Amino acid sequence: MLKKERQAYILHQLNLHNKVLSSSLSTDINVSEDTIRRDLMELAAEGKAIKVHGGALSHSFSKVDLPANEVYSLNQKRRIAQKAISLISNGMFVLTSGGTTVLEMARMLPHQLKATFISGSIAAILEYINHPNIEVIIIGDKISKSSKITVGSEAIAKIRQMKPDLCFLGTNAIDLKHGITDSDWEVVQLKRAMIESSQRVIGLSIAEKINTFQPIRICEATKIDTLITELPADDPLLKPYSDAGIKIL
Amino acid sequence: MLKKERQAYILHQLNLHNKVLSSSLSTDINVSEDTIRRDLMELAAEGKAIKVHGGALSHSFSKVDLPANEVYSLNQKRRIAQKAISLISNGMFVLTSGGTTVLEMARMLPHQLKATFISGSIAAILEYINHPNIEVIIIGDKISKSSKITVGSEAIAKIRQMKPDLCFLGTNAIDLKHGITDSDWEVVQLKRAMIESSQRVIGLSIAEKINTFQPIRICEATKIDTLITELPADDPLLKPYSDAGIKIL
DNA sequence: CAAAATCCCGCACAAAAACGCACAAACAGG
DNA sequence: CCTGTTTGTGCGTTTTTGTGCGGGATTTTG
Numbered sequence: 101m102l103k104k105e106r107q108a109y110i111l112h113q114l115n116l117h118n119k120v121l122s123s124s125l126s127t128d129i130n131v132s133e134d135t136i137r138r139d140l141m142e143l144a145a146e147g148k149a150i151k152v153h154g155g156a157l158s159h160s161f162s163k164v165d166l167p168a169n170e171v172y173s174l175n176q177k178r179r180i181a182q183k184a185i186s187l188i189s190n191g192m193f194v195l196t197s198g199g200t201t202v203l204e205m206a207r208m209l210p211h212q213l214k215a216t217f218i219s220g221s222i223a224a225i226l227e228y229i230n231h232p233n234i235e236v237i238i239i240g241d242k243i244s245k246s247s248k249i250t251v252g253s254e255a256i257a258k259i260r261q262m263k264p265d266l267c268f269l270g271t272n273a274i275d276l277k278h279g280i281t282d283s284d285w286e287v288v289q290l291k292r293a294m295i296e297s298s299q300r301v302i303g304l305s306i307a308e309k310i311n312t313f314q315p316i317r318i319c320e321a322t323k324i325d326t327l328i329t330e331l332p333a334d335d336p337l338l339k340p341y342s343d344a345g346i347k348i349l
Numbered sequence: 350m351l352k353k354e355r356q357a358y359i360l361h362q363l364n365l366h367n368k369v370l371s372s373s374l375s376t377d378i379n380v381s382e383d384t385i386r387r388d389l390m391e392l393a394a395e396g397k398a399i400k401v402h403g404g405a406l407s408h409s410f411s412k413v414d415l416p417a418n419e420v421y422s423l424n425q426k427r428r429i430a431q432k433a434i435s436l437i438s439n440g441m442f443v444l445t446s447g448g449t450t451v452l453e454m455a456r457m458l459p460h461q462l463k464a465t466f467i468s469g470s471i472a473a474i475l476e477y478i479n480h481p482n483i484e485v486i487i488i489g490d491k492i493s494k495s496s497k498i499t500v501g502s503e504a505i506a507k508i509r510q511m512k513p514d515l516c517f518l519g520t521n522a523i524d525l526k527h528g529i530t531d532s533d534w535e536v537v538q539l540k541r542a543m544i545e546s547s548q549r550v551i552g553l554s555i556a557e558k559i560n561t562f563q564p565i566r567i568c569e570a571t572k573i574d575t576l577i578t579e580l581p582a583d584d585p586l587l588k589p590y591s592d593a594g595i596k597i598l
Numbered sequence: 599c600a601a602a603a604t605c606c607c608g609c610a611c612a613a614a615a616a617c618g619c620a621c622a623a624a625c626a627g628g
Numbered sequence: 629c630c631t632g633t634t635t636g637t638g639c640g641t642t643t644t645t646g647t648g649c650g651g652g653a654t655t656t657t658g
Contacts, residue, residue, distance in 0.1 A: 135638075137614085152351055153352060158481065160481040160482075222471075235492075238490065243487055384648075
């Protein structure tokens with residue numbers, strides 16, 4: 101049995117039962133537990149499983165452990181959110197993606213701001229609802245358990261028929277050569293649609309994601325109009341982007 | 350049973366009952382109390398539970414005890430939810446409305462149930478997401494701030510093009526003469542669509558709402574197939590409904 | 599205040615993981 | 629074809645992790 105084949109089988113079992121045991125898999129496919137363990141580690145590294153002692157769990161179980169160590173980047177994200185908010189004016193239609201930076205922005209929206217926010221991110225929606233003057237439109241479709249946002253053709257079709265003033269995109273990786281990239285196929289599809297529909301796209305990215313890339317490409321970096329990081333606009337790290345015609349904030 | 354799995358189970362119980370006993374958990378999952386205690390300590394360290402002598406408390410409960418009458422109606426709703434859940438089988442497509450009873454049902458869904466839930470209620474969606482085996486489809490549209498559900502023509506159109514197996518309807522008022530009624534125009538539109546699309550409609554209503562009515566009519570009472578209250582099925586209050594051909598549970 | 603329940607501590611032990619190594623099959627390139 | 633390299637796999641050995649148990653300390657309760 102080929103490695104890929106075996107891993108596909110493991111993933112299938114994982115989706116089916118939401119958990120797998122190294123021991124049972126080993127007797128099941130007739131390979132050593134060591135091999136299973138190595139497979140599980142690979143799958144975990146690719147984000148397709150969660151490795152635990154004794155086997156692995158499906159991502160849908162991960163709700164149990166949200167990492168609390170992320171406090172570190174919180175301040176950076178707040179700074180980004182602050183800059184992003186300055187771009188929003190009363191009466192605008194604003195489309196937002198998922199991601200923690202966007203979520204932080206949602207939390208910091210000034211009370212008196214009157215605008216309409218469109219999103220498929222459950223967490224962001226929750227924040228918008230609590231604001232007194234913000235209208236919320238949710239993009240419906242199947243919800244991806246891993247990213248907690250709606251994905252699928254319905255969602256994409258819905259986005260395509262809008263023309264929002266602004267689009268805030270939480271970017272996982274941006275690089276002039278590789279463009280804007282991500283690791284989840286469904287999310288990529290969605291973000292691509294968001295970018296194409298919007299009059300002005302604003303990328304939100306903490307500095308450590310600048311000049312990095314991930315397996316799947318969304319679009320060229322120059323498709324975004326404005327890039328916001330926690331750094332000052334004249335930071336040398338951002339110079340190439342500014343030269344490429346992207347506004348920096 | 351894996352450690353993470355067990356802890357997930359404990360957390361689920363905690364969210365459900367707002368408290369857990371080490372002793373009962375121990376006999377429940379068939380592990381030593383020591384192990385449970387260690388789990389609770391870990392969960393407490395992560396801030397997901399509050400360890401107390403004899404078990405643990407949910408974080409939300411730490412405040413003050415809910416007023417007695419709320420607890421009272423909570424128990425009624427739990428009883429309704431329990432009956433409602435018994436109607437759901439694996440693989441079903443289930444459409445649910447908003448309301449606290451439906452929300453309670455969402456919380457009580459058994460861990461191993463595999464089904465697809467469709468809803469426009471933000472609170473319900475949040476509960477569904479936390480279940481490992483449930484697929485979630487959200488109905489998108491504008492969100493009504495008062496009821497925290499999506500309303501509007503898009504939502505209605507979306508519902509119209511589905512044919513779910515079951516529809517659970519939190520009913521605010523039901524009466525044989527006036528039918529099922531509600532007070533919010535947009536919600537009424539939505540519920541009407543839900544009833545028409547579904548193969549089987551189950552009304553959830555606490556007894557005090559039986560034989561009451563509100564300003565706007567959704568449909569006749571007989572449009573629902575099954576009525577679930579916290580009362581036993583042979584309660585005289587429900588006799589007229591049963592005579593009208595509605596199944597009582 | 600005394601009995602009962604619960605917790606805490608150290609220990610034992612089995613299951614699982616990590617590590618280093620061996621080995622064979624697949625591959626690449628003269 | 630031969631040969632050096634990479635890749636996937638299995639096998640001991642050592643470490644780590646998860647769990648249960650006994651007994652003494654502590655808390656709860658009537």
